[in-house]
Amino acid sequence: MYPVDLGSVSDSELNASTKYLSALESQPAHTEWFYSSTHSKVAITACNIKQLQLFNNDKPDCILLTLHLPEEPRQVVALYLCGNWWHVNDVLRTSNKSRNGLEVVKSTVERVLVLVLSQLVDMSLGEEQLFSNHGPTENCKLLWTHGEAVGFYSFKNKGSLCENCTSRCYELPVLDTIYVRGQCRRRGFGLLMLQDFCHMFPSEEVLGVSSPVSAGMVAVCKKFLIQRKEFRDVLYEVETPGSWIQRRNIWLNIQLGRYSRSKNISGSREG
Numbered sequence: 001m002y003p004v005d006l007g008s009v010s011d012s013e014l015n016a017s018t019k020y021l022s023a024l025e026s027q028p029a030h031t032e033w034f035y036s037s038t039h040s041k042v043a044i045t046a047c048n049i050k051q052l053q054l055f056n057n058d059k060p061d062c063i064l065l066t067l068h069l070p071e072e073p074r075q076v077v078a079l080y081l082c083g084n085w086w087h088v089n090d091v092l093r094t095s096n097k098s099r100n101g102l103e104v105v106k107s108t109v110e111r112v113l114v115l116v117l118s119q120l121v122d123m124s125l126g127e128e129q130l131f132s133n134h135g136p137t138e139n140c141k142l143l144w145t146h147g148e149a150v151g152f153y154s155f156k157n158k159g160s161l162c163e164n165c166t167s168r169c170y171e172l173p174v175l176d177t178i179y180v181r182g183q184c185r186r187r188g189f190g191l192l193m194l195q196d197f198c199h200m201f202p203s204e205e206v207l208g209v210s211s212p213v214s215a216g217m218v219a220v221c222k223k224f225l226i227q228r229k230e231f232r233d234v235l236y237e238v239e240t241p242g243s244w245i246q247r248r249n250i251w252l253n254i255q256l257g258r259y260s261r262s263k264n265i266s267g268s269r270e271g
Contacts (some may be wrong), residue, residue: 208238
């Protein structure tokens, strides 16, 4: 079994990891080892461990411990969850065969998986951190295939409060972020997630994709809109909170050549 199969994990259980770290710091002469198939062994010492905040500043007390290679401090080897160290790839796995396709993120451990996908697994590819921490109530769906979480997307509901603003709400549903593991790209997973998002709101006349839209996401939108012409007047690139003056029709922009393949990635992304 893997962490996501072990049942619910409370915030207090996550916070217990700081006690574990304190115990390691108090016993510097005693060295534990983490063994993996990729690296023969890595010393579990306080100097090889970093603390990673699970959520954004709304909930700063949920801390994850990450184990790093001494010679490559940016590369995360393992996470401390449920009282054990788990290889990063194992954190994304499940032994539950019923997990398949897109599933709504509900548990704390599933939110850990979103964090692993968005900030940890592809760091070895030389990529910069693409996403900030999500909030504890962020709307997300994980994409499962062959017993592994390979991607996710997050979205804002119409009427939900805008981030860092207590007086403005989203005026339409907005696809916020899409991410697919580097090794799983070019398999149509981004298209699958965009389709799922659009089909969740059948009564909405306008749907948003957060601005700026990456080159990869433009390609996904183009493929989707070629297949589904009925969404050409529905899908818009939007800035928060999505009023009419903050919307740009994606299909029209594609036809006019307004999207550049070299556009920087900082909004929605597909791999």
